Amino acid sequence: MARRLNGRVLAAHYETSLRTSVAQRLATAGCPPGLAVVRVGDDGASGVYVGRKAQACGRVGIRSWIIHHPATASQQEVLESICRLNADPACDGILVQLPIPAPLDARQLLLAVDPAKDVDGLHPLNLGRLVRGEPGLRSCTPAGIMALLAHGGVVLEGIRALVIGRSILVGQPMGIMLQQANATVTVAHSRTRNLADHCRQAELLVAAAGQPGLVGGHWVRPGAVVVDVGIHRAPPPQQGTRATLQGDVRFAEVEPLASHITPVPGGVGPMTVAMLLWNTVQAWQQRCGGGTAPLAPLPR
Numbered sequence: 333m334a335r336r337l338n339g340r341v342l343a344a345h346y347e348t349s350l351r352t353s354v355a356q357r358l359a360t361a362g363c364p365p366g367l368a369v370v371r372v373g374d375d376g377a378s379g380v381y382v383g384r385k386a387q388a389c390g391r392v393g394i395r396s397w398i399i400h401h402p403a404t405a406s407q408q409e410v411l412e413s414i415c416r417l418n419a420d421p422a423c424d425g426i427l428v429q430l431p432i433p434a435p436l437d438a439r440q441l442l443l444a445v446d447p448a449k450d451v452d453g454l455h456p457l458n459l460g461r462l463v464r465g466e467p468g469l470r471s472c473t474p475a476g477i478m479a480l481l482a483h484g485g486v487v488l489e490g491i492r493a494l495v496i497g498r499s500i501l502v503g504q505p506m507g508i509m510l511q512q513a514n515a516t517v518t519v520a521h522s523r524t525r526n527l528a529d530h531c532r533q534a535e536l537l538v539a540a541a542g543q544p545g546l547v548g549g550h551w552v553r554p555g556a557v558v559v560d561v562g563i564h565r566a567p568p569p570q571q572g573t574r575a576t577l578q579g580d581v582r583f584a585e586v587e588p589l590a591s592h593i594t595p596v597p598g599g600v601g602p603m604t605v606a607m608l609l610w611n612t613v614q615a616w617q618q619r620c621g622g623g624t625a626p627l628a629p630l631p632r
């Protein structure tokens with residue numbers, strides 16, 4: 333039976349450490365870390381995520397606020413909000429909540445964020461720094477997965493890793509981080525042939541395809557480490573019961589085979605939020621001259 337990589341427990345540990353760091357440096361810094369979320373439209377899931385991030389900020393002493401534009405906002409209006417936040421000394425981190433509704437151009441909005449405040453790690457400069465292995469703000473979900481793997485004692489050196497998905501948000505930075513940890517990485521995507529064969533060879537499998545239940549037991553090599561990034565709201569099993577969350581992995585089938593597995597919920601999701609907090613505190617420290625990162629540095 334696989335060991336569960338518990339993101340809730342590790343995220344709580346990060347929060348405790350960050351709360352202490354913020355409290356210790358507050359007097360010197362003169363103001364708390366600040367995180368602004370730019371949201372456009374009323375996507376329901378985005379609303380839930382934004383709310384969770386705001387609560388998490390409150391727990392560690394980060395001041396957070398939301399700039400909420402209607403779905404009818406123009407590109408210029410949203411860009412002006414971002415420019416104001418870039419210039420705002422009370423703002424250390426800017427998060428553009430995705431997805432951005434059409435016809436707005438999310439790429440241009442992300443490009444407008446000051447790279448020093450890019451706590452989602454999605455600005456081309458920070459992605460370039462990642463590729464070059466230089467210090468910079470890292471994408472939260474893959475950074476959170478690296479922290480979970482490190483904490484779970486998973487040795488990455490030399491292992492055969494498969495990442496399913498090649499998005500800029502998850503799959504691409506995940507592949508690069510794993511390579512930098514000396515894994516041998518394959519990145520699969522919607523045009524990959526014989527995905528099941530690739531999966532069966534993987535000693536580490538990161539499923540980030542956004543396809544509910546894509547990975548079943550017959551795709552998983554016994555003893556593999558399985559990380560499930562997908563989040564899908566499954567319909568309630570019975571009338572009157574609540575909707576449940578499921579991932580890209582069929583947990584019940586895979587748990588008996590794998591050596592380690594992340595549950596959904598409670599695996600990758602909480603770590604994504606923890607890394608957002610970590611990046612915001614780091615950006616604040618950089619601005620206030622507070623020195624090095626508050627925790628043992630994340631795997632970079």
Ligand code: NAD
Pocket residue numbers: 473496497498499500501502503520521522523524527540541542543546561562563564600601602604
């Ligand atoms: P995306 O839609 O941008 O990218 C999906 C990728 O998967 C694409 O590269 C596509 O080529 C690939 N893909 C799709 N179907 C495939 C298939 N059948 N076989 C192989 N590859 C396939 O999605 P994303 O933003 O990268 O997110 C992926 C999933 O992770 C979603 O379910 C999303 O909700 C979830 N997510 C979770 C967290 C978290 O904190 N847990 C954070 C970000 C995203």
